[in-house]
Amino acid sequence: MVLRKPNFLLDENLNRLAKWLRLLGYDAAVYKSISFHNAIRLANREHRIFLTRSRKLATSNQKFSRRLIMSVDHRDQLKELNDIVTVKEEYLFSRCILCNKKLFDISKEKIKELIPEFVYESLDEFKLCRKCGRIFWKGSHYKAIKKELKYLLTV
Ligand SMILES: [Zn+2]
Numbered sequence: 001m002v003l004r005k006p007n008f009l010l011d012e013n014l015n016r017l018a019k020w021l022r023l024l025g026y027d028a029a030v031y032k033s034i035s036f037h038n039a040i041r042l043a044n045r046e047h048r049i050f051l052t053r054s055r056k057l058a059t060s061n062q063k064f065s066r067r068l069i070m071s072v073d074h075r076d077q078l079k080e081l082n083d084i085v086t087v088k089e090e091y092l093f094s095r096c097i098l099c100n101k102k103l104f105d106i107s108k109e110k111i112k113e114l115i116p117e118f119v120y121e122s123l124d125e126f127k128l129c130r131k132c133g134r135i136f137w138k139g140s141h142y143k144a145i146k147k148e149l150k151y152l153l154t155v
Contacts, residue, residue: 005025005027005091006026006048006084006085007026007027007029007046007048007049008021008026008027008029008048008049008050008051009028009029009030009039009042009043009046009049009050009051010028010029010030010050010051010052011030011051011052011053011054011057012030012031012032013053014030014051014052014053014069014074014077015030016074016077017051017069017074017077017078018030018100019074019097019098020074020078020149021078021081021085022095022096022100023092023093023095023145023149024085024086024087024091024092024149025088025090025091025092025093025095026085026091027048027095027100028100029042029046029048036057036060039057040060040062040064043064043066044063044064048065049065049067049084050064050065050066051066051067051069051081052066052067052068052069053068053069053070054068055068075148075152078152078153079152079153082152082153082154085153086153087146087150087153087154092142092146092149093127093136093138093142094127096129096132096134096136098132098134099129099131099132101129101131101132103127103129104127104128104129104130105125105126105127105128106127106135107126108120108124111126111128111135114135115135115137119137119139123137123139125137125138
């Protein structure tokens with residue numbers, strides 16, 4: 001059982017996996033073009049688990065938490081983490097999948113002009129990323145994504 005929600009640091013080539021982890025509500029940082037040395041420093045300082053596809057990094061004798069990701073497909077990559085990652089309803093859609101920033105509740109009246117009318121009419125809960133300005137809501141795609149995430153993480 002996972003007591004504390006883990007934070008992650010991912011290799012640049014694991015960007016799609018990072019997006020899925022953010023969908024699940026995990027802090028999944030991807031730093032572009034940083035040295036191995038700096039990645040380890042960050043992982044240690046911010047208590048992140050370093051996810052990498054590089055066997056060399058994964059087997060380094062330096063001290064930091066890491067996990068070697070074997071699969072190529074991001075769905076299989078997510079499955080590899082099913083012992084430390086879970087689907088929790090309250091965490092879903094709590095983080096921007098692009099910026100990795102926490103989302104904030106926003107009243108729908110404030111964003112009426114920015115969303116499709118049928119979405120405005122049928123839903124009440126909206127979230128805003130203050131960094132990129134994107135608005136998220138639990139539309140028809142939400143159920144499909146949730147189902148797939150549950151499937152991947154429980155089989
Ligand atoms: Zn954002």
